[in-house]
Amino acid sequence: TLKQNKLQIPQEFKPNKKRPVKSALSGHNQDMTICSYAPRKNRAVLLLSTMHQDQELSGENNIPDMIIDYNNTKAGVDALDQLYVNYSVSRRTRRWPMVIFYAILNITGVNARIILQCNKDIDQLMIKQGEICYRTSELFW
Known part of the structure; x- marks a missing residue:
């Protein structure tokens, strides 16, 4: 995930009131993809990935696969933190x-x-x- 106050992030990816709920934007570089998903009004989740090269939406909420993969794998880090x-x-x-x-x-x-x-x-x-x-x-x- 990315903090939204970074200057390198374009304004289109940051949260604003005019952006529709459950909308997704993505930007591509040679080997990186940035994804912005708005789950609620005036909120945005920003992810940067080298694994995903395209934005595929899944489910009825049109959640990008990048966010689904992130949510599925972040439990391993939390489990490791709890163990030590x-x-x-x-x-x-x-x-x-x-x-x-x-x-x-x-x-x-x-x-x-x-x-x-x-x-x-x-x-x-x-x-x-x-x-x-x-x-x-x-x-x-």
Whole structure:
């Protein structure tokens, strides 16, 4: 999704009162597509995609396939966030490389937990997610 206050976004794609409800606009570049969908009056959802090259509408609401695909796949990101929120190794920092490093450690801990669950029975699983993240962080220090 895109924020609507960016100067690079044309005015036609931004929300306005004259735009009809459930209307969709799309713009194409060589390898990018921008889509604007108005689900309500004076609202617009902006998406930028490299996967979709054309605007196909589906359903009775004429929702673009780009938005349907986005809604179907965003649950995976939310599920990942829920898995590592309780055992996060992140710390407050102003250095952006450390933020990325902490995010990589959190995702690595979740991945290690999933691999461990696949290789063992859940009843035998005695190791906690926090311990997995701690052991993973020891590898990098």
